Amino acid sequence: MAAMTELRQDPSTRNWVVIAPERGRRPDVFRAQRGRLPGDAACPFCPGREAETPGELWRLDGPDGNWRVRVVPNKFALLAGDGSARRHVSPEGFVAMPGVGWHEVVIESSDHGADLARADDAAVRNVLEAYRARYRELRAGGSALVIVFRNHGPGAGTSLAHPHSQIVASPVVPVQIRQRFDVAMQHYDDLGTCLYVDILGRELSDGRRVVLEGARFVAFQPFASASPFETWIMPRFHQPSFGDADDDALNDLASILRSVLSGLSRELGDPDYNYVIQSAPVGDEGREYFVWHLRIVPRLSTAAGFELGSGMLVNPSRPEDTAAALRRAIDQDEGMRRGG
């Protein structure tokens, strides 16, 4: 298990920062270039090396008796352990707490070279099943927020090539999430409607940024996309927590997610990207004013000093244009799949 990390509160924003130095890592290591991703031979996520990832938390076996998806603790956990999240105030007035919580890795396939963008719907469904099972477990364990995310490619922060996602259970609700909820609550108090249901309704009504419609989900690029090809996949129904998604929902989400990732890969040439499931904090899951959704953010632009200083983001493209390009790519893709 990694050394205990620390959460520190930025007094000027009330944001929590995870201070996570690797043990024995000295400041001059930042001189070095980013290391290469380890090859297949050394990959700890490949079959036959299960002993290198002890403490398996969840597993899905195929009909052949071999595993399809495994969930294990992250060896380099940002948050670890079920200790107390009690705050410590230094004599100078700085606020910190131990980095308690959970950090898990979802190994998405036994195939080192697999990729969600090239998988079939059933394989994507298996991964979503793992997310949901662990989400429910972590939510029940007293965490404040459960965050499911995927980093694809070195530019998106991946350190291992074997396809995987991650789940972090945090002992605090970060300020950014609270603020998003505040905006939605005020909308609800003013208008009596759910902001996220309204956003989806507006996007469907406008239509130019809609990428793909399923029975239960819609993929679209939001009106104020902060980066090129940013795509949200949102349920058509009101549901604040991803943990409450049923089997039909996972099936439809798997199909749309696979289509969108495949289309992005075709259009952009296997881009680095992150995706994240935005879900209500634990305890806010009965609220009327939030809908969980999945956000895919390809890493195509670099935030610079202006964004850092203002918090305003710059998108060098119009989501109407990138949504149209993604629709075309998905159409071609589906044509290829149907045509053989």
Add this chain to the structure above:
Amino acid sequence: MAAMTELRQDPSTRNWVVIAPERGRRPDVFRAQRGRLPGDAACPFCPGREAETPGELWRLDGPDGNWRVRVVPNKFALLAGDGSARRHVSPEGFVAMPGVGWHEVVIESSDHGADLARADDAAVRNVLEAYRARYRELRAGGSALVIVFRNHGPGAGTSLAHPHSQIVASPVVPVQIRQRFDVAMQHYDDLGTCLYVDILGRELSDGRRVVLEGARFVAFQPFASASPFETWIMPRFHQPSFGDADDDALNDLASILRSVLSGLSRELGDPDYNYVIQSAPVGDEGREYFVWHLRIVPRLSTAAGFELGSGMLVNPSRPEDTAAALRRAIDQDEGMRRGG
């Protein structure tokens, strides 16, 4: 002049996003790798090519009659023109406005290969003088917020190698800035003191993260630094707006900034970095609860899905350690300078 951009409001955060597609740029351009920086021969900021940057806004000449620093309009302005910032609400309810405002480039030297980290104090002082002159002009022109920033190196978003900074005058105060002010205002209402004066006092009292002390400014790495070697340079006196800095302040800031940039360059091998001057919005410049300061953020870590999903930031280093390393580097540097 660039095509008019658009500001769009993200309904879920109330953040403003600048939608700034380059004219004629098609979505498939994102396939392409980032272009190379142009060489000296094609550099529009070099002497003899002044006609390529028309509309000079400010200029400082040396005793030889040649210019030392020039300020010109940014040809690829994020915000441009003094039109109305009137909001437009679409039939669906989306809020947008034209991207009015100003975006300027501070050409820091006539020498294409110059670098603030290797300049002398007087050269850095000239650049700060340009910032202040333009800040005052833009503040008087009715903007809501003036942001001064510098992008150094491709990883920090630079598109031209010739040393330069940028200044943007925005027609709106972004949500991030408002929230920072709200936190400071509540601190003031609760305790009757300026949060930023208190932060500096705490850092000086703790001492472990202090990098360098001048007569009027202190450089330190904040308690909850969000990235390795993030360094703030803050006045010892209460002053909300950079535009109100006097000559003595600029002299001391120039000296500390030069030392810190030089130390970072020595310690990290000329890292990519951004710096930004955080200053009060126009109209809030008489407030009791803010102190302008300069933040330097080397680009040494990659935000990934966790940061995107939670808004919590991960610093893979402890600021106590990186501050000590930077102090040592500055000491060595100053020793070298003194020794010749």
